[in-house]
Amino acid sequence: MLLVSLMVDKLRKHLNRHLSRMGKKKIDSLVVNYTAKLLDLICHMVELVWQKLKSGPWVISIKQKGSPEEWAMFHVMLRILEATKRLCFPLPPGYSTLLSILGVRCLPQHTFLQYVDHQLLLLTEPFVSHLMTDLDNSDANEQLKFSILKRLPEQLEQKVRQQRDNPLTSACISREYIKTVLGKHDARANLQERDSMQWEDKSNFYPDFLPLNYLTKVLSIREQAQNPFEVQGTVDVRFVEETALKQTLIKLDFEVK
Structure with a gap:
């Protein structure tokens, strides 16, 4: 809706500048009608393709993979998106959400994330809510x-x-907690604590991953400090360790993002 409002405002200013003799009321009516017709045209195209492919309302669910018909629908909607971007046309409300839902159903996970990174698909709030609600907590x-x-x-x-x-909420909390703790941990104190650590006692840590050992040791030492996320619950050092290891594997491309 923000882009629609922006287009209405820009078009109104343009017409007022070059066709001021028409009067403000006529210009406002012309701008609103023109924008509404554009949105109706895009909706009409999507509805025609939707009916042609016989896509049902169950397509809104994210739980199952998309069918060939849904892939065709996704392809058409993506082309409409590209055309509207080139022409600076607005999109109807909900278009980006539906396109992202079709994308997550039809595309492999890594491809979907690439589309998101290249801003072909938008992570709208309704889409994220659907994703968090519909999908279970499998790996x-x-x-x-x-x-x-x-x-x-x-x-x-x-x-x-x-x-x-x-x-996932706990993972985000632990990530922010690590950022806050280590941000306050200056280099001098860092070196002093590192020198004072007894690395021989590794029974509670991974012995073959010293950077992660050090991170969890720092968090253990400083866990008495004020935790900005304490309202949301205490931070489990073991969980922080697992999260850090998982993110390290993703960064090193040993796991799919």
Whole structure:
């Protein structure tokens, strides 16, 4: 709706500048009608293709993979998106959400994330809510959810975290906790604590991953410090360790994002 409002405002200013003799009331009516016709045209095209492919309302679900008909629908809607971008046309409300839902149903996970990174698909709030609600907490779905959360704007990510009480919320809390703790941990104190650590006692850590050992040791030492996320629950060091290891594997491309 923001783009629609922007287009209406820009078009109104343009007509007032070059066709001021028409009068403000006629220009306002012309702008609103023109924009509405554009939106109706796009909706009509989508509805025609939808009916042609006989896509039902169940396509809104994210639980199952898309059919060949849904893939064709996704392809058409993507072409409409590209055309409207080139022509600077607005899209009807809900278009981006539906396109993202079709995308997550039809595309492989890594391809879907690439489309998101290239801004071909938008992570709208309704889409993210559908994703978090419809998908279970299997390993593959958790990876997808976590990858989506990492790509959200900070404000939307916080809103999703406040609404959802699940392992992904804890993962985000632990990530922010690590960032806060290590941000306050200056280099001098870092070196002093590292020198004072007894690396021989590794029974509670992974012995073959020293950077992760050090991270969890720092968090253990400083867990008495004020935790900005204590209202949302205490941070489990073991869980932080698992999350850090998982993200390290993703960064090194040993796991699919």
